[in-house]
Amino acid sequence: FDPWLQTIGDVKALKASAEKSGATLVPLERNPIDAIWKDQPEPPLAPVELHPIAFAGELAKDKLARLAEAIGKDGATHTVLTDPSSIAWVFDIRGGDVPHTPLALGFAVLAADGSHLLFMDQRKFSRTVAAYLTQLAELHEPGEFEAAIAGLAKGSA
Numbered sequence: 001f002d003p004w005l006q007t008i009g010d011v012k013a014l015k016a017s018a019e020k021s022g023a024t025l026v027p028l029e030r031n032p033i034d035a036i037w038k039d040q041p042e043p044p045l046a047p048v049e050l051h052p053i054a055f056a057g058e059l060a061k062d063k064l065a066r067l068a069e070a071i072g073k074d075g076a077t078h079t080v081l082t083d084p085s086s087i088a089w090v091f092d093i094r095g096g097d098v099p100h101t102p103l104a105l106g107f108a109v110l111a112a113d114g115s116h117l118l119f120m121d122q123r124k125f126s127r128t129v130a131a132y133l134t135q136l137a138e139l140h141e142p143g144e145f146e147a148a149i150a151g152l153a154k155g156s157a
Contacts, residue, residue: 002031005031043105068114077113105120117148
């Protein structure tokens with residue numbers, strides 16, 4: 001299975017089904033489609049725009065503070081956002097990476113202590129957008145996401 005495509009719930013169900021038949025579910029290092037698709041398009045680079053407070057209804061810094069408190073209250077240290085609509089909502093940003101939706105592709109790690117991380121191709125950011133986002137989170141390129149998650153799992157991030 002491709003761990004980038006299946007949810008934890010899907011993997012648990014697949015493992016249970018595989019074990020009933022004596023099989024073992026193994027995560028793939030690389031998606032086989034990626035291995036044979038030689039002319040894949042580059043990831044989209046639509047500009048990221050700020051979503052005005054008049055439409056957002058709440059400042060991103062306030063949403064992030066509320067979420068950080070909720071994360072800590074449940075005894076966790078971090079939560080991971082992979083859904084572009086969640087990232088758009090919490091950071092009050094919009095993009096054009098997904099056809100017919102105002103979303104920018106990326107990942108985020110929200111921390112109970114407020115040290116949030118945003119993983120998004122920074123070529124999408126104007127100076128204004130970058131300055132705004134750096135007030136909310138530490139900015140990283142998407143290629144750094146996997147190492148950051150591994151660091152969280154080991155307790156070093």
